[in-house]
Amino acid sequence: MDTEKINALRQIIEGSQNIVFFGGAGVSTESGIPDFRSADGIYNQDLGREVSPEEMISHTFFVRHTADFYAFYKDKLIYPEAKPNDCHRALAELERQGKVKAVVTQNIDGLHQLAGSKTVYELHGSILRWPCVQCGKIHSIDYILQEEQKPIPHCEDCGGMVRPGVVLYEEGLDAEVVGKAVQAIREADTLIVGGTSLVVYPAAGLIDYFQGRHLVLINKSETKADAQADLVIRDAIGKVLSEAVESFGE
Numbered sequence: 001m002d003t004e005k006i007n008a009l010r011q012i013i014e015g016s017q018n019i020v021f022f023g024g025a026g027v028s029t030e031s032g033i034p035d036f037r038s039a040d041g042i043y044n045q046d047l048g049r050e051v052s053p054e055e056m057i058s059h060t061f062f063v064r065h066t067a068d069f070y071a072f073y074k075d076k077l078i079y080p081e082a083k084p085n086d087c088h089r090a091l092a093e094l095e096r097q098g099k100v101k102a103v104v105t106q107n108i109d110g111l112h113q114l115a116g117s118k119t120v121y122e123l124h125g126s127i128l129r130w131p132c133v134q135c136g137k138i139h140s141i142d143y144i145l146q147e148e149q150k151p152i153p154h155c156e157d158c159g160g161m162v163r164p165g166v167v168l169y170e171e172g173l174d175a176e177v178v179g180k181a182v183q184a185i186r187e188a189d190t191l192i193v194g195g196t197s198l199v200v201y202p203a204a205g206l207i208d209y210f211q212g213r214h215l216v217l218i219n220k221s222e223t224k225a226d227a228q229a230d231l232v233i234r235d236a237i238g239k240v241l242s243e244a245v246e247s248f249g250e
C-alpha cells in the first residue's frame with residue numbers, strides 16, 4: 001500500500017468537518033456480495049433466449065416474467081449472511097466522530113446501517129424493505145425468503161404482490177433521496193468516492209454537484225473522474241479507509 005497516499009488521505013480527513021462518502025458496488029464486493037452484472041444470463045423459456053442480468057432486473061421483465069424475476073433476484077441479489085466490512089466500519093466511526101455527515105450509496109444491501117451509519121441515502125433503494133404494491137405495507141427480507149412465499153411473495157395483510165424496495169432498470173430514482181444526496185454533496189468540504197468507476201448514470205453525475213475542497217477517489221481501477229481528483233488511490237476501499245482512520249479517536 002502506498003503509505004504516502006494513505007497519509008495524504010488521513011490529513012484530508014483530519015482537516016475536514018463535513019465529509020460525504022459516495023460508494024458503489026466495490027464497497028459491497030469486499031463483504032462477499034458480487035456485482036450482479038457479473039452473473040451469468042439465464043435462459044428464459046418464454047423468450048426462447050438467454051436474458052442478461054441487467055434485463056432480468058428491469059421493470060419490463062418484472063412485469064412480464066414475474067416468477068423468473070423473483071427466482072433470479074433471490075438467488076443473485078440477496079445475501080442475508082453478508083456482514084459489514086472495514087469500509088462500512090470506518091465510515092460509521094467517522095460519522096460518530098462528526099466528520100462524515102452522509103453516506104450516499106448505489107448499493108442495496110443495508111450494510112452501512114448495519115455497521116452503525118445513521119445518515120445513509122440509498123439511491124437504488126434497499127433489499128431490506130419489500131413493499132406491497134397494493135397497500136404499501138413493508139415486509140422484511142425474512143418474510144420474503146419463507147418457503148411459502150415462492151414463487152411470488154404476497155402481502156400478509158391484503159394478499160397483494162410484494163416487490164423489492166429497490167429501483168429496477170427503467171424505473172426512476174426516488175426524487176427525495178436524490179435531492180438529499182445532492183444537498184449533502186453540495187455542502188461537503190470533502191467528497192470521498194469509493195468502489196465505483198463512475199460509469200453508471202444518473203448516480204455518477206452526482207459528483208458534479210461537489211464544490212468543496214478535496215475530491216478523493218478510491219477504486220481498484222481507473223475512474224471517469226480521476227483527472228478532477230485531488231487524490232487518487234488505486235486499491236481496495238476497505239483496506240484504504242481502515243488504515244487512514246486507524247489512528248483516529250484514540
Ligand code: ZN
Binds near residue numbers: 132155157
Ligand atoms: Zn398489502
